[in-house]
Amino acid sequence: MNILGIxxxxxxQVVTNHQLAEILDTSDEWIKTRTGISSRRVLGESGLTRxxxxxxQRALADAGIQGSELDLILVAxxxxxxxxxxxxxxxxxDLGAACPAMDLHAAxxxxxxxxxxxxxFIKAGKARHVLVxxxxxxxxxxxxEDRSTCVLFGDGAGAAVVGLGEGLLSIRLAAQTGxxxxxxxxxxxxxxxxxxxxxxxxxxxxxxxxVFRFAVSSSARDxxxxxxxxxxxxADADWVLLHQANMRILQSVRQRLGIxxxxxxxxxxxxxxxxxxxVPMLLYDLYHSGLLQPGHILAxxxxxxxxxxxxxLIRWDKPAPLNLRAPAETLFFA
Numbered sequence: 001m002n003i004l005g006i007x008x009x010x011x012x013q014v015v016t017n018h019q020l021a022e023i024l025d026t027s028d029e030w031i032k033t034r035t036g037i038s039s040r041r042v043l044g045e046s047g048l049t050r051x052x053x054x055x056x057q058r059a060l061a062d063a064g065i066q067g068s069e070l071d072l073i074l075v076a077x078x079x080x081x082x083x084x085x086x087x088x089x090x091x092x093x094d095l096g097a098a099c100p101a102m103d104l105h106a107a108x109x110x111x112x113x114x115x116x117x118x119x120x121f122i123k124a125g126k127a128r129h130v131l132v133x134x135x136x137x138x139x140x141x142x143x144x145e146d147r148s149t150c151v152l153f154g155d156g157a158g159a160a161v162v163g164l165g166e167g168l169l170s171i172r173l174a175a176q177t178g179x180x181x182x183x184x185x186x187x188x189x190x191x192x193x194x195x196x197x198x199x200x201x202x203x204x205x206x207x208x209x210x211v212f213r214f215a216v217s218s219s220a221r222d223x224x225x226x227x228x229x230x231x232x233x234x235a236d237a238d239w240v241l242l243h244q245a246n247m248r249i250l251q252s253v254r255q256r257l258g259i260x261x262x263x264x265x266x267x268x269x270x271x272x273x274x275x276x277x278x279v280p281m282l283l284y285d286l287y288h289s290g291l292l293q294p295g296h297i298l299a300x301x302x303x304x305x306x307x308x309x310x311x312x313l314i315r316w317d318k319p320a321p322l323n324l325r326a327p328a329e330t331l332f333f334a
Contacts, residue, residue: 001119002165002317004129005063008068008284009054009157010271017151024147031151036193036247040272042156043137048155049081052135053091055157055280059131060095062321063161067096070161072125074117075103076110076134076276079141087135095131107182108243108304109173110134110276111158112312116171118162133159134276141184150203152246154272158280169297170229171312172222178307181214182206205219215245216252219301222311223257226299230313234259236297237313239286243302244268244278254300265291265331288325292316 016039031037036072043051052075060067073088073095080087080103088101106113111134118130135157184204222282224261227234232238234257242250247268254264267285274281279302286292296316303309 001122001162001313002167003160004065004163004318005041005059005061005161006280006287007055007058007060007062007104007159007286009051009058009280011043011046011051011155013044014039015042020151023144026147026151027285034248035152036266036268037151037272038269040139041137041156047139048077048135048157049082049087049156050091051157052087052133052159053094055093055135055159056091056131056133058162059159064106065161066131068098070095070097070099070129070131070133072099072118072121072130073097073101074114074130074132076106076114076132076139077103078105078107078110078136078275080135090132106276106304106308107306108245108273108275108278109278109302109306109308109310110172112300112310113173113308113314115162115168116173116310119168119171122162122164125157129161129163129184131159131161134278134280135156136275136277138275140272146216148208149206152273156271156274156277156281158277158284160280160283165317167315167317169232169313169315170226171310172225172229172312174218174222175306175308178214180207181210181307182305189264212246212249214307215249215303216256218303218307218309219249219253219311220256223299223301226311226313232297232313234299237299238263238296239292240299241279241282241286241301242263242273243304244282245273245303261333265333267331269332270330276302277304285330287318288321289331290320290324292320294319
């Protein structure tokens, strides 16, 4: 499997730490010190489907592929505009596609899970071109009275067109039951025949320290396993791209694996935690910075609720785009 094209899309609305300080007992310094985040994008009235569509269209254009050439559409998302139909089905027609389409839910690890799914279809001979999208409006699930969680999240979409090739060197997925560590209750309507459970409180609930430990240990483990599967070491990776959950997590993984900070770009400072969209959007920023070159080896890692995690190694073979959209200054090297 090779990555043939990359796309990204962001909501127009920027919410800074200073704006959050107007509605929460917090400050810009408090948020940046604990998370590394200065701002995030928050989805307005346009809807998540439109965001996913825009990222997908940009990925198709970058790949030089028409929507009619797609054999499968996969959208990794935590919660789309509708419970059903799926976001994948909603964007299919506007892409000019007539292929199977489905959403995949693996929380923040969703994009890596979707890459494995796409690769399996390609290897089975059931697809030549697969569109993989990570699209999230995670701020819809935030509890805006809980400063420990709501300051973390942002919205966005990233997409990749993948096809035949030998670029995917290895991939590892993992999961374990850990509901209490990180969850958001279903927004189901009351039913007169079903006893209601819970306290009715809406929003994300997280045991921060436990999630931190899981994220660091699973990312380090998965990256090492993926490198071993490829017959390489982490030092062979030109770029290590982690799910942008929290700067402290990123720095801890980097230190545990001895990764050079110059090889580990981040964009969490301006986008926050965008769940399954974070890895493809970071890849998009790296690609459009002009720093990513053919022959470079990428190590991707993501982790999230479930608890799910995954990592893969990819050999990149696309030249830098002619029209750079994201200058290198948009990336920060922790």
